[in-house]
Amino acid sequence: MGHLIRYIVARTLMTVPMVLILLTIIFAVLRLMPGDPVSAMLGGHAPEHVIELKREQLGLNRPLHVQYVDYLWSVCRFDLGDSMVLQQKVTDIIAEKLGATIELTVFGMLVTVVVGVFLGAYAADRRRTLGDSAIRLYGIVVYCIPVYWLGLMLQLVFGVWLDWLPIAGRTGPRVFPSDFERTGFYLVDTLLAGDTESFFDVLVHLVLPAFTLGLTLSGIFVRLTRANMLDVLKSDYILAAESRGIPRRRVVYRHALKNALIPILTMMGLQVALLMAGAVLTETTFSWPGMGRLLLERIYLRDYPTIQGVIIVFALMVAFISLVVDIVYAVVDPRIRY
Amino acid sequence: MGAGETILSIKGLHVEFPISIGTVKALQGVDLDIVKGEVMGLVGESGCGKSTLGFSIVRLLRPPGRITSGRIDYRGRNVAGMDEKELLRIRGRRIAMVFQDPLTSLNPLFSIGQHFVETIRTHDRAVTKSRALEMAGDMLESLGISRQRLGEYPHQMSGGMRQRIMIGLALVMRPELLIADEPTTALDVIVEAQFLDLLEELRGRFDLTVILITHNLGNVAQLAHRITVMYGGTIVEVAPAGDLFRRPLHPYTEGLLASIPNIRLDRPRLVTMPGSPPDLVDPPAGCVFHPRCPRAMDVCRRERPPSVSGDGRTVSCWLYKEVP
Numbered sequence: 001m002g003h004l005i006r007y008i009v010a011r012t013l014m015t016v017p018m019v020l021i022l023l024t025i026i027f028a029v030l031r032l033m034p035g036d037p038v039s040a041m042l043g044g045h046a047p048e049h050v051i052e053l054k055r056e057q058l059g060l061n062r063p064l065h066v067q068y069v070d071y072l073w074s075v076c077r078f079d080l081g082d083s084m085v086l087q088q089k090v091t092d093i094i095a096e097k098l099g100a101t102i103e104l105t106v107f108g109m110l111v112t113v114v115v116g117v118f119l120g121a122y123a124a125d126r127r128r129t130l131g132d133s134a135i136r137l138y139g140i141v142v143y144c145i146p147v148y149w150l151g152l153m154l155q156l157v158f159g160v161w162l163d164w165l166p167i168a169g170r171t172g173p174r175v176f177p178s179d180f181e182r183t184g185f186y187l188v189d190t191l192l193a194g195d196t197e198s199f200f201d202v203l204v205h206l207v208l209p210a211f212t213l214g215l216t217l218s219g220i221f222v223r224l225t226r227a228n229m230l231d232v233l234k235s236d237y238i239l240a241a242e243s244r245g246i247p248r249r250r251v252v253y254r255h256a257l258k259n260a261l262i263p264i265l266t267m268m269g270l271q272v273a274l275l276m277a278g279a280v281l282t283e284t285t286f287s288w289p290g291m292g293r294l295l296l297e298r299i300y301l302r303d304y305p306t307i308q309g310v311i312i313v314f315a316l317m318v319a320f321i322s323l324v325v326d327i328v329y330a331v332v333d334p335r336i337r338y
Numbered sequence: 339m340g341a342g343e344t345i346l347s348i349k350g351l352h353v354e355f356p357i358s359i360g361t362v363k364a365l366q367g368v369d370l371d372i373v374k375g376e377v378m379g380l381v382g383e384s385g386c387g388k389s390t391l392g393f394s395i396v397r398l399l400r401p402p403g404r405i406t407s408g409r410i411d412y413r414g415r416n417v418a419g420m421d422e423k424e425l426l427r428i429r430g431r432r433i434a435m436v437f438q439d440p441l442t443s444l445n446p447l448f449s450i451g452q453h454f455v456e457t458i459r460t461h462d463r464a465v466t467k468s469r470a471l472e473m474a475g476d477m478l479e480s481l482g483i484s485r486q487r488l489g490e491y492p493h494q495m496s497g498g499m500r501q502r503i504m505i506g507l508a509l510v511m512r513p514e515l516l517i518a519d520e521p522t523t524a525l526d527v528i529v530e531a532q533f534l535d536l537l538e539e540l541r542g543r544f545d546l547t548v549i550l551i552t553h554n555l556g557n558v559a560q561l562a563h564r565i566t567v568m569y570g571g572t573i574v575e576v577a578p579a580g581d582l583f584r585r586p587l588h589p590y591t592e593g594l595l596a597s598i599p600n601i602r603l604d605r606p607r608l609v610t611m612p613g614s615p616p617d618l619v620d621p622p623a624g625c626v627f628h629p630r631c632p633r634a635m636d637v638c639r640r641e642r643p644p645s646v647s648g649d650g651r652t653v654s655c656w657l658y659k660e661v662p
Contacts, residue, residue, distance in 0.1 A: 333447060
């Protein structure tokens, strides 16, 4: 176990330079982007001295390296500045939306992994059967479909034609989040408040967005799991396990899948970035009040501090999840140690 | 050995692998009896079907391989016709296997203990986990490995140790028949010798019958009571080990024995057999060995030779109307 703890500490320390690089890239990109935040704020026709004054207020007339150090220091203090549009702290705006996005991405990821890994393993076990072909076709088709198109189609089928599921928002018209809102994770909040009716309302609202996001990403997991499983199923230890009389199903779903999951875990870490990007589109399609939709709104309004803040939070989430993935990886595979 | 009880009887076994360019006829009518308590050496060059035969006995042919006809009677029941449930009761419990490469035959993500517990509890639900670990520990110690190592993973073990663990796993349910498929090919010479000694010792202790599949004639000379020589998906000769080495009957067996490297001065050159193994997608008509046979006759090109038996040995060759 000592090895494992050493690995976790080492891996966590490695996150620090990674986050620093991410923050630097965000800083640089936002300042290299075309368009001047001050003229965007003031409408472009403001007199020269007003613009100068605003620049001074925002600290934009200082040398870049001073701004950079100042920026890093602010991030360390969890201070992401104030919105240029509304008189609100960026951290407050994000805190309000973070729960919605995390709820969506967690359930999206769940759908991706369950659907992708299960279908992939099944296809590998039944190689060259009709089921395998159907699953491979599914993998390719779903991989090609844009998130928003899939979202629209699911809305059309399950929301409009069948009228089974709501197509927008986190709650229905008779549910008021202010009644139970505490952490921003509505599923948790409604449970804490003991409000089962609202809990189910929140849950059905989550279904379509989570499946839209999850199914889109499941394609790559189907193909990856299938390919890994086929490889693993050829291993000597699979044959050896079967020769000891272990039932095929157990051999496939315990011995083989556990080994096939190692590269899939890595992929999961890498896919988190894609998941966040998908969340932006899914939130827009489903009027989901999360960080993705916030980002899009504020890009239209050129609210630079908010844009920067949202991207920083996304980046931190990606860094954090890849850290978690790497730790899980080490727990699963006894061969991985520093 | 001739008088013992026959526990395994294979008759007319055909195995095929349909592949894109045709069908590989991996076994073309194999007949073989295994007698309780014996070590049967199964020898032949790569691709002759010796491993296919071994895997057929427990029905572990890799797809698309399949048994197309024939019987494999294990204690009166035909393994070739069994359903999955019956098979699982035999595999690992009555008939066990050890494989070529001990380095890759253990699941890298499972500890040694987990391997044992799973195997024991698959066959006997009534055994508790702690009891299974105890049994595993006893088995390891009898193989000269400390029971402390049950918590370790395969990558923490040496090759020889892993081979011993593989054999421990194979024997933990006390099977009566052990099929060893080239068990020493991946080991170095010293570990190989130790392993063969161990196998011989375990055979006595566990009252095992062993089918030892190998291309190394030295291995079988050391251990086997009888030897089966295979060529091109057929059995060409079966004989008690001493008789086979002293007086090979089939021209292929002769060639095989002559090609064992010898450092005596009167045989300075390595003897080789001309030609190469047959293409089993389109095997030669008649005797499969005739294109390489120094004594091939007309009839060999037309018709498959019948098996003739006598004096405890069997040979399939047109040269013999009876065992001389």
